[in-house]
Amino acid sequence: MPLEPAAVSDFLTALQRMGLTSPGEHPHIEPLAGGVSSDIVRADLARGPVCVKRALPKLKVQADWQAPVERNRWEVAWMRTAAAVVPDAVPAVLGEDAQLGMFAMAFLDEAAHPVWKARLRDGHIDPSFAAEVGAHVARIHAATANDAAVRARFDTGHIFFPIRLEPYLIATGRTHPDLAPVLEDIAHQTGARQLALVHGDVSPKNILCGPHGPVFLDAECAWYGDPAFDAAFCLNHMLLKCLWRPQWTARYLDCFARLATGYLEGATWEPGTELQARVARLLPGLFLARVDGKSPAEYVTQDWQRDAVRRVARRFLQQPVPNVAAIAQAWREDSAHWPRHDE
Numbered sequence: 066m067p068l069e070p071a072a073v074s075d076f077l078t079a080l081q082r083m084g085l086t087s088p089g090e091h092p093h094i095e096p097l098a099g100g101v102s103s104d105i106v107r108a109d110l111a112r113g114p115v116c117v118k119r120a121l122p123k124l125k126v127q128a129d130w131q132a133p134v135e136r137n138r139w140e141v142a143w144m145r146t147a148a149a150v151v152p153d154a155v156p157a158v159l160g161e162d163a164q165l166g167m168f169a170m171a172f173l174d175e176a177a178h179p180v181w182k183a184r185l186r187d188g189h190i191d192p193s194f195a196a197e198v199g200a201h202v203a204r205i206h207a208a209t210a211n212d213a214a215v216r217a218r219f220d221t222g223h224i225f226f227p228i229r230l231e232p233y234l235i236a237t238g239r240t241h242p243d244l245a246p247v248l249e250d251i252a253h254q255t256g257a258r259q260l261a262l263v264h265g266d267v268s269p270k271n272i273l274c275g276p277h278g279p280v281f282l283d284a285e286c287a288w289y290g291d292p293a294f295d296a297a298f299c300l301n302h303m304l305l306k307c308l309w310r311p312q313w314t315a316r317y318l319d320c321f322a323r324l325a326t327g328y329l330e331g332a333t334w335e336p337g338t339e340l341q342a343r344v345a346r347l348l349p350g351l352f353l354a355r356v357d358g359k360s361p362a363e364y365v366t367q368d369w370q371r372d373a374v375r376r377v378a379r380r381f382l383q384q385p386v387p388n389v390a391a392i393a394q395a396w397r398e399d400s401a402h403w404p405r406h407d408e
């Protein structure tokens with residue numbers, strides 16, 4: 066969709082105010098595809114291409130999924146905080162215009178930075194990359210755990226609840242009323258924890274495969290809260306990808322295992338058993354949410370897929386387990402009953 070003239074004008078104003086363009090410079094501005102919650106553009110400046118992002122008041126996926134535009138502020142703040150911990154794992158922030166709710170970052174070209182989701186879909190399934198994702202997320206959590214200043218900077222529970230916990234967990238409880246109390250309990254327990262800086266949307270669509278490893282984008286759900294959320298959120302995608310390309314189930318589950326290990330090995334801020342138990346509790350909730358919550362995965366289109374997720378997710382919501390490997394194992398066993406898919 067082309068940008069409205071008013072939006073183009075806002076991007077130009079912001080670039081000027083951020084000091085990225087000279088007076089009289091009129092760069093070409095091109096919308097980028099893929100964003101669901103923002104206008105995101107490539108601007109070709111005299112200094113080279115940059116990427117500028119602005120949060121939109123409503124997500125394009127779901128009309129009643131409101132998300133305050135102020136979240137752009139926390140996205141930049143997350144990028145800056147993460148850059149101090151894992152500099153290669155975030156795009157360099159080039160400027161911010163808080164008044165217009167925009168920020169500029171280095172433009173990372175797709176040839177050198179393919180989106181992980183596309184790599185997974187196309188069969189480039191690299192468990193060691195998944196391990197790196199887990200390790201990086203853990204480093205950011207570890208570096209920000211028990212840090213009062215970071216905690217004060219990311220006091221965004223009022224945003225995290227409506228954009229993450231409600232649409233995934235609470236909404237799923239409306240589809241599965243027998244599970245509503247447990248899903249609500251998971252949401253409230255998660256929302257009440259303030260342990261480390263959470264990204265909030267660690268999904269393969271928001272991770273680029275860069276020459277120096279994973280690059281994390283799209284931190285607009287940033288929140289000082291329960292780090293288990295990030296781990297469960299990303300592990301969930303490794304389970305879901307099995308439905309997209311069932312012939313590669315074993316390989317996605319290798320990624321699951323390596324992601325979990327990479328993450329848990331770096332989790333130094335609290336006992337691993339407690340952390341893993343929370344991840345294992347969140348995981349089936351988030352899994353079910355991608356079938357019966359407000360944002361179903363777009364490649365889950367068939368009844369056998371939904372039934373498979375419901376079978377496994379419901380079982381672990383009813384009978385929680387303390388380790389994530391048990392959930393992956395159940396999913397692996399369930400996959401034996403799926404329609405046949407040959408390589």
Ligand SMILES: Nc1ncnc2c1ncn2[C@@H]1O[C@H](COP(=O)(O)OP(=O)(O)O)[C@@H](O)[C@H]1O
Nearest residue numbers: 097099100101102103116156171172173282283
């Ligand atoms: N710094 C960047 N350089 C190049 N492309 C980017 C950059 N940031 C985002 N993109 C592209 O734009 C898409 C959407 O960005 P994202 O931050 O995830 O927005 P949204 O919040 O709308 O999902 C990404 O999947 C990626 O393809």
Ligand SMILES: [Mg+2]
Nearest residue numbers: 100270271283
């Ligand atoms: Mg995104």
